[in-house]
Amino acid sequence: MRTTILILTVLLANPLVHAQSTGVDEQLRYAHSLSAAFNAAAEHIGPSVVYITTRTERFVQRRDFFGRRLRPQRLLESGLGSGVIIGADGTILTNNHVVEDADELLVRLSDGREFPARVLGTDVERDLAVVKIDQSGLVPAEWGDSDALEIGEWVLAVGTPFGFSNTVTAGIVSARGPSNGPIHDELSKYEDYIQTDAAINPGNSGGPLINLDGKVVGINTAIFSQSGGSVGLGFAIPSNLAREVASEIINNTPPPRGWLGVEMQELDASLAGTFGVKPDAGVLIASVVPDGPADAGGLEPGDIVTRFNGAEVHSNRDLVTAIHDGAPDSPAKIDVLREGHKRTIEVKLGNLDKYLEDRYGAIGIEAETITPAIARELGYRRLEGVLVTSVEPNGVADRAGLLPDDVIVGISDSPVTNIGELDAALREGGLEAGVRMRIIRDGRRGYIVLRR
Numbered sequence: 074m075r076t077t078i079l080i081l082t083v084l085l086a087n088p089l090v091h092a093q094s095t096g097v098d099e100q101l102r103y104a105h106s107l108s109a110a111f112n113a114a115a116e117h118i119g120p121s122v123v124y125i126t127t128r129t130e131r132f133v134q135r136r137d138f139f140g141r142r143l144r145p146q147r148l149l150e151s152g153l154g155s156g157v158i159i160g161a162d163g164t165i166l167t168n169n170h171v172v173e174d175a176d177e178l179l180v181r182l183s184d185g186r187e188f189p190a191r192v193l194g195t196d197v198e199r200d201l202a203v204v205k206i207d208q209s210g211l212v213p214a215e216w217g218d219s220d221a222l223e224i225g226e227w228v229l230a231v232g233t234p235f236g237f238s239n240t241v242t243a244g245i246v247s248a249r250g251p252s253n254g255p256i257h258d259e260l261s262k263y264e265d266y267i268q269t270d271a272a273i274n275p276g277n278s279g280g281p282l283i284n285l286d287g288k289v290v291g292i293n294t295a296i297f298s299q300s301g302g303s304v305g306l307g308f309a310i311p312s313n314l315a316r317e318v319a320s321e322i323i324n325n326t327p328p329p330r331g332w333l334g335v336e337m338q339e340l341d342a343s344l345a346g347t348f349g350v351k352p353d354a355g356v357l358i359a360s361v362v363p364d365g366p367a368d369a370g371g372l373e374p375g376d377i378v379t380r381f382n383g384a385e386v387h388s389n390r391d392l393v394t395a396i397h398d399g400a401p402d403s404p405a406k407i408d409v410l411r412e413g414h415k416r417t418i419e420v421k422l423g424n425l426d427k428y429l430e431d432r433y434g435a436i437g438i439e440a441e442t443i444t445p446a447i448a449r450e451l452g453y454r455r456l457e458g459v460l461v462t463s464v465e466p467n468g469v470a471d472r473a474g475l476l477p478d479d480v481i482v483g484i485s486d487s488p489v490t491n492i493g494e495l496d497a498a499l500r501e502g503g504l505e506a507g508v509r510m511r512i513i514r515d516g517r518r519g520y521i522v523l524r525r
Contacts, residue, residue, distance in 0.1 A: 107227075110285045114229055115241045117287025120183050121158040121214035122280060123165055124233040125190070125204075127175035155232030155280030156180065156204065157214050157289060159319060163188075163206040164213075166319050167279030168294050169195045172202050174466075180206050183239060194322035198425075200294055201315060202279075203322045214281060217288030219311035222246050222267065230271040230293055230307065232280025244271030244307075265390055266308045267291045273307030282309040291315070331399030332425035334365020335372060336442055336492060337389050348377060349413060353387045355379040358409075360442065363497040365428075370420030373411065380408035397425065436499065436523055437468020438475065442491040451480070457490040458482040458513065473521045476514065483511035 154171030158164070165180065172178060178190040188206040195202040222228075226246045234240055248268040269282065273293050282291035291309030321328070338344070338359040345352040355377040361368045378386050381395040382405055399405055401424035409416050440459045441447075448456040459481040464471050481489050484498035485508060507524040 110227075111229065111241070111243055114283055114285050114287040115231065118157075118214060118229075118231055118281060118283050118289070119239060120212040122183060122231050122239065123156045123158060124181040125154045125156050125165075125167060125171055125279065126179045126181070127153070127172060128177040128179075153233060153235075153276045154278045155276065155293070157279070157281040157292070158211050159203075159213050159316075160323075161209060161211050161213055163208045163211060164193070164323065165190070165204045165206065166292065166315060167202050167204060168292065169197055169200045169202040170294075171279045172204060173197075178204060180204070182211070194325065196318050196322065199310065199314065199318055201292065201310065201318045201322075203319055214283075215286075215288045216312055216316050217284050217286065217290040219267065219290045219313045222249070222284075222290055222311075224248065227285055228267075228269055228271055228290065229283050229285075230269065230273050230277060230280065230309075231283060232273075232277035232293060234272075234274035234276040240277075242272035244269050247306075265311060265314075266294075267311055269307050269309060271307060273309075277307075288312075289315075329401050330397040330425040331401055331403070331405075331422035332366065332428050333372075333396045333405075333420065334362035334367045334423060334428075336360045336362075337378075337392060339389055340377070348410075350377060350410065355386050355410065356389055356392045360491045360493045362493045365493075366420050366423045370407075371418050372407065372409070372420065375411070376416075377410040378407055379410060379415075380406075382406055396422065401425075401427075436470040436475075437465030438470045439463045440481065440492065440495065443480065451478075452516075456480065456513075459489055459492060459495050469523050469525060473510075473523050475510070475512070475521060475523075478514075480513040481510060482513060482518075485509050 154167060156165040156167035156171070159166045172192055172195070175192075178192070179187055180190045181187045186208075188208055190204045190206045193203040193205050224246055228244060228246055230242045230244070232240060246267060247270050249265060267282065267290070269291075271282070273295075277293045278295075280293050281289040282293055284290050290312045292312070292315045293307065293309045295308045336359045338357045340348070340350065340352050340354060340357050342352050344357065345354060348354075348357075358367070358372055358374055358376045358378065360374050361372055378392055380386060381392060382399070384391075384395060386392045386395070396405075399422045401422055403422055405420050405422055407418045407420055409418060439462045441462060443451075443456055443458050443460050445455075447460060448454070451460075461470075461475060461477055461479045461481065463477055464475055481495060483489050484495070487494070487498050489495050489498060507522045510521050510523055512519060512521060
């Protein structure tokens with residue numbers, strides 16, 4: 074007994090042991106305080122997060138062995154997503170791709186009540202939508218300042234991944250700004266996305282990304298994954314942009330946006346070297362839409378835009394923002410480098426919203442130019458063409474049998490390697506008599522005929 078007492082006395086009197094014990098206690102207190110912060114933020118946002126289910130009616134055209142059309146088969150497709158309440162009157166913000174083409178919308182609140190919803194308006198380019206339920210007295214979320222976010226700051230993603238409601242995942246802000254990686258091309262072209270390693274999975278789309286104060290700093294919108302699940306690469310639309318777009322939709326006052334009619338590409342180190350410029354020297358024009366504003370003004374593929382109306386251009390986001398902020402039909406002065414020489418080109422901007430309404434309206438599809446990154450995602454080492462991303466039900470393309478993920482490589486006898494060439498080929502008309510389209514589907518090449 075005396076020996077035991079002596080050993081304990083020595084251990085307690087040892088300053089090293091005491092310091093280690095104190096250090097562990099401090100770490101535990103910090104861990105508990107962080108856990109409490111997560112819990113408080115989750116409880117704060119909880120009543121403002123909703124679960125959205127959709128139902129869409131589709132008619133699938135099938136053919137028999139001899140290629141004859143069978144009676145269209147009616148299918149009911151269901152989808153799920155998340156949303157965040159932004160008005161006590163039942164106004165909810167979510168992603169456009171959550172509600173797009175849905176015939177029915179159902180919103181489930183955090184307390185389990187369910188209400189049918191209607192779409193007030195959408196912004197397709199920014200992938201945002203506002204929906205409304207007939208219910209008052211709801212708890213709107215508080216907006217945070219996305220511009221104040223810092224790399225490494227803690228954030229929580231809240232939503233209904235795979236239908237599991239009120240799910241919260243934690244992570245940090247991994248990066249800001251457009252990505253040059255193999256992510257959906259629209260992310261790098263349009264907005265200053267927030268990248269996070271907080272787990273975002275299917276069903277999280279439209280839900281809020283919040284800071285430790287429980288305030289919304291982003292709207293979860295996309296993930297990069299080769300398996301369909303989270304791999305720590307999630308993207309959210311900044312709250313300052315989302316709040317502005319939501320206000321425009323609710324007030325029905327979206328400002329008209331300028332359109333230049335180009336596809337642009339970031340100058341990475343290897344590409345910039347081939348032009349003899351620095352990586353941040355400007356933005357490369359990859360292609361020009363025939364008969365668009367840029368084409369009419371004299372811009373050419375290979376031009377490097379360095380200034381737009383006097384403002385320096387270093388990234389796709391700089392240029393896209395400047396173009397969109399320009400009023401349709403207004404003049405724009407564009408400084409470019411062409412084969413190492415400086416030029417100033419004057420262009421009259423077009424109307425982006427009108428262009429999007431007209432684009433491919435003749436056949437009813439949405440599509441995008443295949444980049445090397447998209448080609449790799451599709452399993453090709455090298456592929457040129459246009460990827461079909463959606464097909465309008467009962468449109469010309471749908472009736473012809475064109476499907477999402479088909480790759481368009483030719484119209485009639487003309488090759489199609491980008492959006493501009495597809496635009497030009499479709500504008501030539503001939504749909505009444507029939508237009509031959511060459512496509513690649515699941516690695517196999519073939520033809521379909523487009524006809525009104």
